Amino acid sequence: MALDKSEVEKIAHLARLHVSDSEAEEVTTRITDILALIDQMQSVDTESVEPLAHPLDVVQRLRIDEVTEENQRESLQKLAPASEDGLYLVPKVLE
């Protein structure tokens, strides 16, 4: 199916991406082309087919609920673009 510009803007917002006005036309065309490729799936009847989410027929392995990780707060927070007093900093959310 063909998408229009406003639909592409909506998808971009859901994905927290920004599509500029200059890109919008090309992005829309490309995504429409890809959806046409995907739509080839609709040519087969799959009414009675069970969906397959995962290639192997296995049960999720469980483990005992115990602490296995050490606290690595400092080394992990060193990677952050902005942090202070053990907290991650982001632009102000509440006034």
Added chain:
Amino acid sequence: MINSTVAEIAAALKAGDISSVEITQAYLNRIAKLNGELNAFITVCEESALEQAAAADAARSAGNTSPLLGIPIAHKDIFCTKDILTTCGSRMLHNFVSPYNATVVERFNDAGTVLLGKTNMDEFAMGSSNETSFFGDVKNPWNTECVPGGSSGGSAAAVAADLCAMATGTDTGGSIRQPAAFCGITGFKPSYGRVSRWGMIAFASSLDQAGPITKSAEDAALMLNAMAGLDEKDSTSIDRPAEDFTASLNQPLKGLRIGVPKQHFAEGLSMEVEKAVRAALAEYEKLGAIIKEVDLTNSHLSVSAYYVVAPAEASANLSRFDGVRYGYRCEDPVDLEDMYKRTRSEGFGEEVKRRIMIGTYALSAGYYDAYYRKAQKIRRLIKEDFDRAFAEVDVIIGPTSPHTAFKLGSKSDPVSMYLEDIYTIAVNLAGLPAASIPVGMANGMPMGMQIIGAYFDEAKILNVAHQFQQHTDWHKQKPGPIASSEGEA
């Protein structure tokens, strides 16, 4: 020695003919000479490599006999490496120095390998040409105007050009096998769950699998011995008894049943590739194998189903890149939403953003049944095709790619790039193991043959590949323009 196989280098190290420091230095020299042209490495770890090599030599003197001890390796930049830059080919992670090692990296460290560096790749492993990397295109060592394939293009080019003895790759839709075919080397994607995905940056979690990129099937078996096995940290890792994948390499192929899918020899396949794969099948018949046609009825739907499943999973996996905890953050965000949107729009490249949007769309309210659920149903049909085929044959053989490596910049629309993986994608949807090995040359460029096995039949595939390599020398061909010169160790 740098153009030797892992098995040969291991024997020379064991015999004391060469030290790990010597062979490591030889690869570092080769990288210094050729990486500027090939762009196969994003990061070269010169200092730590020589330290690891010295430690390996010392361990050998102290009696350590690990088969991969002292062998120089390169890891695809999708594997987290402690204290070493890990970019996944993206601006989003251009400054990410990992605080931990991926399980695969840890296992190779335990085996005593020497890490030469991190190889270039398509951004977040999304691509079939290595042209989506933030760090620039990788060039094919056979012809630097051509792509090396992708997404493990840096690893494949590095192995083909003798910049390392062996390399790791990952394969979500063909990302080990297609570059192996384009670069004239051996690439192997194990069964889903065979190798731990922990610390391997996620693209599509129900498809991703790590594997070896090597100069021979025997080397792939040696690497797989180190890589495979249960990892408690990956809940999809499979608990199976440890196997020695080299044990059955020399088994005779008499009576082997080879399935040939007619769908993989249909329209779109180049004449040269068809001829080469048919000649290989004739070689197998000479070795006593029986050829049977098999029907993978739904294989033409694999690309369309994949481009729902993979982007859907990617859109969820890549939501973690938000500019808060690590990686890139945009300049001067005005508010939180502006920070998310600009960080992601500036940090991700075009192809990654396209796939995130496709996935977001396929999973959004009102479209889930028509896209994601439909794709999962097709996925079952594809798996059932393979189940039926493997009831009659031991392995399935066909081309890896419809043609040889194409020119850089020649495929500008995404759909034609997606169709590059037409023979490899179904294997990932079904979770099966498969290899690509060199099968011939056309116009100076290598071609690959794909060998697909039943679940956990890695040893059988490696046996079938190794026997071919015992009777042919396609895997010994070296890229002419940059062939290893004499005197380089």
